[in-house]
Amino acid sequence: MSSWVPTDEQLAGVYASFWRFMDMSVHRYGSSPTGHVLLVLTIVLLDRIKIAPTTSELAEITRMSKSAVSRYVAIEIDRGFLEEIVDAVDRRRRRLHMTAAARKEHEWHKDMIHGIMQKGTKAFSDDDFSEDGIRELKKLLIDGIN
Numbered sequence: 825m826s827s828w829v830p831t832d833e834q835l836a837g838v839y840a841s842f843w844r845f846m847d848m849s850v851h852r853y854g855s856s857p858t859g860h861v862l863l864v865l866t867i868v869l870l871d872r873i874k875i876a877p878t879t880s881e882l883a884e885i886t887r888m889s890k891s892a893v894s895r896y897v898a899i900e901i902d903r904g905f906l907e908e909i910v911d912a913v914d915r916r917r918r919r920l921h922m923t924a925a926a927r928k929e930h931e932w933h934k935d936m937i938h939g940i941m942q943k944g945t946k947a948f949s950d951d952d953f954s955e956d957g958i959r960e961l962k963k964l965l966i967d968g969i970n
Contacts, residue, residue, distance in 0.1 A: 844940045859888050863896045867906070867922065868930055876909070876919035905929065 849861070866886055870877055879897055883890040897920060900906040905926035911917035922930070 841940045845937060848936055848940070859886070859892055860896045860899070862886055863888070863893060864900065864905075867900075867920065871922045876921045878911075878917050878919060882920070900926075 849856070863882060863886060866882060867877070870885075877885070879893050880890060882888075882897070883893040886893065897906060901908065903925075905923055906920050907923055908918040909921055911919050
């Protein structure tokens with residue numbers, strides 16, 4: 825089985841797209857620590873496969889301290905993006921569920937990411953970095969996706 829190795833241009837496109845996503849996130853939510861971003865992404869991915877974790881499970885999955893996870897979870901609860909629901913089987917456990925507001929926010933993220941990836945791919949689609957690619961990169965970094 826051969827493994828895919830991105831070209832320098834493709835890798836640059838990924839970096840530019842990731843940069844734009846992080847820039848968008850900082851301006852929308854403020855300067856969140858990397859651990860907080862990891863926690864939110866983990867919750868979104870677990871929700872997609874219908875798993876509602878506990879705070880302890882999140883700490884184990886992300887390899888962060890339980891106190892850090894608890895702090896980030898509290899922020900997401902305050903923002904209205906998470907809710908704690910008592911586990912039906914083990915009433916001592918509280919499962920974390922994404923709220924309707926979080927799902928709406930996730931849809932917004934998906935739209936933004938699609939636009940970012942489209943511009944990032946367009947900027948680095950040529951074998952060599954052309955003037956068109958440079959213009960597209962400037963649009964991605966400076967103008968955003970709109």
